[in-house]
Amino acid sequence: MFDCKDEVWALTKQLVRIESIVNEGGEKVLSQSLFTLISSYPYFQQQLDHVIYQQTENDEQERYNVIAFVKGTKNPSNKTVLLIGHIDTVGIDDFTLKELALDPDALALALRQEELPEAVKVHLESGEFEFGRGVLDMKSGVASHLYLLKYYSEHPDELEGNLMVVFECDEEVGSHGMISALTELKRLREMHGFNYVAAINGDFVSPRYIGDPKRYIYTGTVGKLLPSFFITGSETHVGSCFEGIDPNFIAAHLTRQISYNHELCNEAFGETTVPPVSLRQMDLKPAYTVQTALSAYVYFNFFIHSWSPKEVQDRLIVEAETAFTNALTEFKQNYAEYTKASGEPMNAITWQPRVMTYEEMHISLQNEHGEDYIIHMDAFKEQLLLQTDVDTRMFSARVVEEAWKWMPDKNPAIIMFYPSLYSPRTEVTGKNDNEKTLLDAIKLAVDTVQPNYPHPIVTKNFFPYISDMSFISLSDDVAGISVVATNNPGWKTKLYVDYEAIRDINVPVINIGPYGYDAHKQYERMERSFSLNIVPNLTNQVIQQLIGSK
Known part of the structure; x- marks a missing residue:
């Protein structure tokens, strides 16, 4: 097990302090910072073409994705695992302490002087939760992926395949980031012969009901229509x-x-x-x-x-x-x-x-x-x-x-x-070898990590919120999905999604992400132990089962 809580928290704070509210310009600043940081790692200084700064396509905003990959050197293989995560957040106008929304340390101190809902007060005083816009949704998830990218850039000999991160923008509104990333994933596949065997999203998870003690891994995602x-x-x-x-x-x-x-x-x-x-x-x-x-x-x-x-x-x-x-x-x-x-x-x-x-x-x-x-x-x-x-x-x-x-x-x-973006449903049910291998890897990862954490870690089928998992895997057939185009009055003028590009990549995707409460609200907070230590270790165990030296 990695002892990574402090390092992942330091990375989380670094990301949170850079404002990246969707559609307001900060996404570009954060992506540039991530590109600069990753480019500073010795591996990427030697492999300059292994980190990519990709501008989004057909987008009214100027913003960028950051994509980087490490090629394993232990019995090199074309098998490739993707770690995906969005860098944008919702706004901060709902914060009473708006000026501190992006400073978790200062916000925690200030909140101690505020009248708080009882559940929020208990979490604050426990010292087990961190507050701030993006700490949960989902910069701690990005930080977990970033930690693993850095580790494997220093230890490529522990991989029998390749590890790639996709840090995308605009998840909160239009998914321009993930949809644009498909083009780059296809290009990299053709250039390097990558075989994308699994994707791990790092978006947040929350209790499903009041008093729910479980922490969830999701093996697919809900679809969303309007x-x-x-x-x-x-x-x-x-x-x-x-x-x-x-x-x-x-x-x-x-x-x-x-x-x-x-x-x-x-x-x-x-x-x-x-x-x-x-x-x-x-x-x-x-x-x-x-x-x-x-x-x-x-x-x-x-x-x-x-x-x-x-x-x-x-x-x-x-x-x-x-x-x-x-x-x-x-x-x-x-x-x-x-x-x-x-x-x-x-x-x-x-x-x-x-x-x-x-x-x-x-x-x-x-x-x-x-x-x-x-x-x-x-x-x-x-x-x-x-x-x-x-x-x-x-x-x-x-x-x-x-x-x-x-x-x-x-x-x-x-x-x-249908006037808006359709976020397709996805499922991982074991219908092919990649899915069976991924489900087995999740089970072994939970069995390995669970003894180090007091709350039950449980697998469910459908991530219950909208996420970019919808744009890397497609379960709908052509006939079932066609009505979102033929019944969209703005299709190919105001809106267009190439769903066949998703089908072309079509990698089974799961979610292992930080745990907490009140995403999109002013008391957004994440639990330290699960989010900063258990999540990267669960993710790493899956990586090791899929492409590692085990």
Whole structure:
């Protein structure tokens, strides 16, 4: 076992003190610092081409990945293990002690003078937890990888294969770093003949429930979709509200139908995702008027373990039809009660539930209007791209809104689409030799390290948070994943991911990362013993089983 707690903590603090909030410029500073540090190691001074400073591709930000590798000299082999980790963090505006958010030592002292939640106070006073933005998510994980890279750069004779680190940016928003790294991984594979046999991510782990004593290793990751719905109604003056139907009313029924719906939880291998929940519900009315809105927009977080994007789409179309039916039923009931009370006659309600995908609408408009529609929409997208404050989600909504204007039938409708990045699910189940070897290595690593740590170390199938594990391995088939392109209104304009590039690398990936609490919150903290000592040792044991001298 390495006695590495002090060295990994020193590296963690060094990384934390360099601000690297996603999309705010600091990622570039930290990547340059990492490149400089790694380049200073004697091995890399002799092997200059073994450390790479890679600018991200198709990115509105200027930022870089750092990739470095050590070639083992004990019975050289092309087998290569990847250690991956992101260097960006979320912001610090939530910190009461904002000026100390990146200084763990000073922050710990200052927190002792603050009124703290009881659990936070207990952890602080124990001396077993360190606080600060990035200590948990995930600069201590990067520090663990960095420690192992340095060790093997000094002891390449202990490797029968090759060890590579990929320190990537932009995990917290768009995964430009990991997606761009695929290009370099392919180039290095072709140049050096690398056979990528496993990847180990170092992202954080947390308790799964209050009082959970376990520390987790994950052998795959949850997939994440953002199913979205453009909803049109029938505009009317609010003084004659039953002469039209408010799209917000339909949207409310849709949210009620989908949010927290346990039937939309996806179970696989005995593990179940949390249900979908709304992340945004709004109308697209530009300003106040006494007319109801023309359209509304709703999108949901949706986690998956085994379903494909196509299967999710099929399920949600059914849920949208149910929500639309319920909305119209309630509308008619309320209208009847109103006319009974007011004595006014009730007009016939002829609207019918109407749900379609963006792809279906787009194809119908192409057939209806031909090149005129295509030319108009291409020009519209080009102009919309100039508005840099419009993110991928709102970009797609505006494209759907514009396309709707071309629809000959303007009766109320729900159009479903995928406006954002799909983070694919991954699984390691032993379906091939690499996966079997990796699972065996994890078991032996836990058996070896567990006696040195009091809390149970447990393996589960799906990392429960979004991570860059999704962009180095792909479990979806081509048909299942195709709908994220054909139903994305901004595809190849505002957003594009080459999922086949992931399939080309397709290395089984696991997560062994630091343990703690409150990632993305002001009391973010990591447990010292597990994060700084157990994690690098677990990771090293897996490395040794896969490519080491054992």
